[in-house]
Amino acid sequence: MTDPWATFGADLHIDPNGATGLRTGLMDALREAARTGRLAPGTRLPSSRSLAADLGIARNTVADAYAELVAEGWLTARQGSGTRVAQRAEPRRAAATTPRSRPPRTRPAYSLMPGSPDLSTFPRAEWLKAARRALTEAPNEAFGYGDPRGRVELRTVLADYLSRARGVYADPERIVICSGFVHGLRTMGKVLRQRRVREVAVESYGLDVHTRLLAEAGLRIPCLPLDELGCRTAELSGMPGAGALLMTPAHQFPTGVPLHPDRRSAAVDWARSTGGLILEDDYDGEFRYDRQPVDPTPREPGTSPVRYWKGQVGALQGLDPERVVYLGTASKSLAPGLRLGWMVLPESLVAEVAETKGYSDSCGALDQLTLAEFIRSGAYDRHVRARRLGYRRRRDELVAALAERAPRIGVTGLAAGLHVVLRLPPGVDEHAVIQAANWLGLAVQGVGAFRHPDARAEGWAGLVVGYGTPTDSAWAGTLEALLQALSAVVDA
Template sequence: MNRSNSNTNVGTSTAGPELLLELDRGDGPLAARLQGALREAVRAGRLAPAERLPSTRTLARDLGLSRRLVVEAYGQLVAEGWLAARQGAGTSVAGPPREGSLLPAPEPGPALVGRLPYDFFPGSPDLASFPRALWLRTLREVLRSAPDEALHYPDVAGTPELRGALTAHLGRVRGVVTTPERVVVTSGARQGLTLLGRMLARRGVARIAIEWPTLPLHAEILEAAGHEVARVPVDGDGVLVERLEATGADAVLVTPAHQAPRGVALTPARRAALVAWAQAGERLIVEDDYDAEFRYDRRPLGAVQALAPEHVAYLGSASKTLAPGLRLGWLALPAALVAPLAREKGLDDGGCQTLDQLTLARLLDTAAYDRVLRAARRRNRARRDALVSALAAELPGTRLEGLAAGLHALARLPAPVDAARLVAGGRAAGVGVYPIPDRRGQSDQLVLGYACLSEPAIAEGVRRLAEVIAALR
């Protein structure tokens, strides 16, 4: 082992395969630096796909680290998909995780949505149920009553009307603890995350942890803002909070109400541990509460934000409750982050469109929004039940996860199929299907959005899907 200085460990393995690793000079935890060095070696091609790694004992000795650190690092990178571990064959390189491979088609776009008659696109509400008449009536009222001044350049953080209405609504429905001054209106949750990413980068945050799997677009947004993204696995209780410390991240992006895409809720014990992690290191939790309004047969779970308002940036959106095309979202922020975030928003687009903000504010204030939500909840529950029945009838042996809430469920097929052929076969049959492929392109996990299809369409779509799957086997 060579040790060139006290901050840098350079090791060349002396037994088994050769591996030159340089732990960066940052002063983050050793575990994070080791994991970063391994990722970098794979990314840079110094470790080629299928190449075998030194044993944990050898690498630990060569780097002068404890074996536990190396075991943990290998385990983390296996979970992230960089490495593969096979019983008796040691650990080898799987290659950089293919971006976007876990949830396909993060960008629905007009080319996809609505084109196929049986499109199980995850996360779209029923666009045909958008309350057009209500929106139009309310917009008319807004136009009639708003002073000319309302058409000036807007407050970049949002109109006072909408920030006030959101404060009351989020407090009542999600238990969010905030004030109008801490709310910033954004162009969807996506812009909220983009602005947070930029703001955190300016403040010196370099590494952000995310759940894995998650919406690949969110990893992309954070990487585009200059962050290194550390992937933390998810199990049936939500994200593995105990793995956060070792990532060395200063912030984490989570979906506690309905994990995207697995659909599980973060348990109360993990919520407490998450908050403790944030408080211990002055870190930030970014809580994406994207479809939390839809809960069917589970006890209400409030937002994590309520447990530590000064450590959580809460992200919400009208995309699932009204329509993604509105591009309306919001942030509830710790006091210290409001001004820097509003600055990013001002630099980006100078604020959201005023008339839509005023319209949404009025719907919230008059409880019309609550009525829209209640109707959507009833409709979605019936559609979810239709999906459960159709799968039981057409694809017996399929297990469903994440049914208690949200707009999509995760179907686990009894046996894997080729993901690309499934998507192609589905398209030919008029079915939009979104498998989560493994490294070999096989998939036994389908993310099925059910909110945007009628009950008969769900039954027919699943029947066709079963035919496509049968033909592939």
């Protein structure tokens, strides 16, 4: 029996079999391939000898089919150029229909969406240098499946970096490399379920993708309220079913407040007394612009929260490495597209997490080795320092512009990270400002988009402004669009 198909360079399958004979069947198959665009104009066909061998038919059958299709204009044949598909009009395709009431979606000219750094500042030259050195020095076994915890070279340099930069107790044997925070949280969700945890408490404002991941793992997600001192961790005592707590203690997302020391202690005390775990999301710990010490003076009525608590704090994990799972990534410091993250685990969890993670959905060994070299060489520290200055400059320009042109807008939260929360005056509709920004080609999000479904509305409206997102060249235009949107609604 002959093989019923042949594979061309573009993985095109030809079935010459038909009721009217092999030659006619081959011609019909080639016409259809050219008509539908499967064989693009100009595509060179195999020689008659090669195609005949592939199909298991006589060479003369293929040669006759080619000759007839040349005569019909479907193919061209020139000495030295072989047989090719003729240039023909593009096949007409049915136009996609859209409801008349739905305008075409266009990409906004400007974006202040939180969660992303300025991608144009990725250190390409230094990264390439690190990649070349990492590839040159990589041991042969690095190209195998390896350890599910990740490359030891990266775990070693991360342990040193996290210890000096974030106050994390990070032995290399306690670190598991993952492909970002979502991967780490998904893995931890599975581990918690295996440990018969049923509830993970979360902050009343945060990313819904994180709560969805926990819910998909079969976990309930009650929320803890927030105020100007951060998450109200004392209320954990009223959640007897909670076996873990997910939080952003150094710089709460999105409100921007750091967790007060008393509440940090309360969270750790809860974990110790109940055997619970704290999942610490240190998403932008590298970017701190406020070095003032803790002010223990009670807040006076009417005082802005940012004036009361400006504490420069390290990671919560340092208070109790056996009760806190520290999760960090290179997404904000370098770029989310690298898909590089890490978990620093209690000793009792390392084997279980590594087994649960396995070899799936993990970042490549060469990327891990490159980041290890990038950190070891000092390039990572230099890049972070440079970006810290750049983002602080943008934040300062934003605050100054608001004070001059929109003085009724309040700026809340710690001077840190890649975003700021703008508090709108009473009576100003959050959605109206977002709509005005959209009309000006500016993408921005409101605080309400991050509220937990069970959380009580705080009675105020605001915008979460990701000033780290625009490129340097787009920053001035983006800031102007924001100011115009605010003026159009707030001053109306």
